[in-house]
Amino acid sequence: MEVIRITHKGKSFDIDELTPFAIAILDLVYDGDLKVAKEDLKGTTLEARLKVIEELSEEFPVLEPTVYAPIEYQEFKLYLEEAKLDLSTFKNGTFSGFRDKVMALADKSEYGEAQAFLQMLYDAGLDQAAMAEMKGTLYIEEGKIDEGIKWLEEAIEKNPALVSAYSALGQAYFNMGKYEEAAQYWEKELILVPGRVVTYFMLADAYSLSGQNDKAINVLKTLISNDPNNLLARYQLIELYREIGEEEEAKKLKMEILNAIPTHTNDIEIWARVQFEHGNYDRVKEIIEKFVETSPDMQHLKLLLVIPYAKTGDTQKACRLLKEFKNNEMWYYYGKKELFDEFLTNDERKACGIL
Numbered sequence: 001m002e003v004i005r006i007t008h009k010g011k012s013f014d015i016d017e018l019t020p021f022a023i024a025i026l027d028l029v030y031d032g033d034l035k036v037a038k039e040d041l042k043g044t045t046l047e048a049r050l051k052v053i054e055e056l057s058e059e060f061p062v063l064e065p066t067v068y069a070p071i072e073y074q075e076f077k078l079y080l081e082e083a084k085l086d087l088s089t090f091k092n093g094t095f096s097g098f099r100d101k102v103m104a105l106a107d108k109s110e111y112g113e114a115q116a117f118l119q120m121l122y123d124a125g126l127d128q129a130a131m132a133e134m135k136g137t138l139y140i141e142e143g144k145i146d147e148g149i150k151w152l153e154e155a156i157e158k159n160p161a162l163v164s165a166y167s168a169l170g171q172a173y174f175n176m177g178k179y180e181e182a183a184q185y186w187e188k189e190l191i192l193v194p195g196r197v198v199t200y201f202m203l204a205d206a207y208s209l210s211g212q213n214d215k216a217i218n219v220l221k222t223l224i225s226n227d228p229n230n231l232l233a234r235y236q237l238i239e240l241y242r243e244i245g246e247e248e249e250a251k252k253l254k255m256e257i258l259n260a261i262p263t264h265t266n267d268i269e270i271w272a273r274v275q276f277e278h279g280n281y282d283r284v285k286e287i288i289e290k291f292v293e294t295s296p297d298m299q300h301l302k303l304l305l306v307i308p309y310a311k312t313g314d315t316q317k318a319c320r321l322l323k324e325f326k327n328n329e330m331w332y333y334y335g336k337k338e339l340f341d342e343f344l345t346n347d348e349r350k351a352c353g354i355l
Contacts, residue, residue: 020068021079022049028097029090032063036092045083073116087124111142129159140172163192179210213240231257231267272304276343281308300332310348318352
């Protein structure tokens with residue numbers, strides 16, 4: 001085996017072809033924890049290389065992927081064989097670097113390489129439920145839906161409490177138009193995590209699209225019972241009640257929204273819409289201006305103020321806001337254009353430069 005000797009500041013470092021591999025193991029398996037790696041690899045072919053790496057790291061930035069990357073699946077296997085190691089040797093490794101590597105490969109659409117690494121980890125018995133879930137997720141991302149579903153179900157079989165797998169299965173079936181199957185998985189997800197708000201909305205959609213409005217209504221009512229301040233759930237309930245002819249229930253819910261003060265960011269636009277329907281422009285100004293002032297990361301909500309400004313004669317403010325979003329965040333502007341068309345007259349839109 002060829003050895004390269006580096007001399008730096010009077011110190012000599014012997015580096016061979018397994019030294020970069022040892023750096024890869026330290027990074028991908030041990031998340032840079034040299035102490036744990038040295039303990040696991042005592043008496044192996046990498047022990048001496050880790051000592052060199054420890055000494056090198058005092059002089060150079062060693063623990064970087066550029067030192068050993070790229071390292072592909074077949075290459076990694078060959079290095080393992082040359083070092084006379086297998087994955088069971090790394091008994092205290094976190095393997096978190098492998099997860100990052102797999103996701104980076106998937107981002108580049110290199111699904112074959114990503115799956116090969118995951119299969120290697122799965123076959124070695126390393127957190128098989130998590131590996132199966134990642135395999136399933138990547139197969140679905142690649143468009144291999146049936147294979148993805150198979151692996152996600154495998155993940156649940158390995159760990160029935162793996163919430164994210166239920167969520168992914170629900171989404172997969174929903175995207176296929178199999179709404180009842182989607183609902184079954186989201187129901188199970190909510191048994192495990194009853195506070196996951198977004199799943200209530202997805203479950204209600206699945207029931208509604210499968211023609212089970214009664215179940216969709218019960219889901220949203222449960223959400224409101226758990227979170228009385230949730231206005232978006234009330235708004236969706238209004239639509240469901242109207243679909244089944246329960247106009248009085250719909251009116252009651254609309255009045256609840258009308259009299260409420262939003263506490264959730266996701267509720268603000270539908271709350272503002274209901275206020276606009278009743279001409280409560282000053283109230284919208286007061287609440288949203290205060291909200292934006294106390295939540296600097298929610299500046300996009302200012303765009304909702306265009307309507308009350310235009311309606312109350314403050315056209316200059318409305319124009320300044322529109323110009324700001326047109327110049328800097330055009331997508332927000334176009335996202336609200338339907339709202340402007342609905343609640344502003346032709347003259348008001350023309351004065352604000354929307355027409």
